[in-house]
Amino acid sequence: MGKPVDTWCKNADPTSPDAGCTDYDNRPGGCRSFSCGWLRGMGDDGDRPDKLGVMFQPVIHEELGDALAFVEAEPGALGRPRARRYLAQAFAQAPGRIFIRSYRDPDFKTTELTVNRSSIAG
Numbered sequence: 001m002g003k004p005v006d007t008w009c010k011n012a013d014p015t016s017p018d019a020g021c022t023d024y025d026n027r028p029g030g031c032r033s034f035s036c037g038w039l040r041g042m043g044d045d046g047d048r049p050d051k052l053g054v055m056f057q058p059v060i061h062e063e064l065g066d067a068l069a070f071v072e073a074e075p076g077a078l079g080r081p082r083a084r085r086y087l088a089q090a091f092a093q094a095p096g097r098i099f100i101r102s103y104r105d106p107d108f109k110t111t112e113l114t115v116n117r118s119s120i121a122g
Contacts, residue, residue: 037068043086053077056086059099069099069108078102 003009009031011023021027037056038048049055053074061067068090072078078087078100090098099108 072103075103
């Protein structure tokens, strides 16, 4: 898209409630084809990225195969109980490594997941 990571697209309106595209009908192919995990049926209405503060995205990793990336859309969202539950569920379904990108960090971190079970109860 010809823009740096974690910068708004020239067609995004960050002042609107949904930071929507101002030129939706003419959006680039990458935007047209993108579908986050929530749009693919992962989670409930309250898990929509703008509500949860985290976007989850199925990815295919060269070495690991199917994986799941978690992108923190607002500071601290990955530490919230509901997001921690999703992290724990992902780890339980596919033990090993998951990909996490913290708010405003341009790089994904591949990390072993450590979860305190009491923080995910419920």
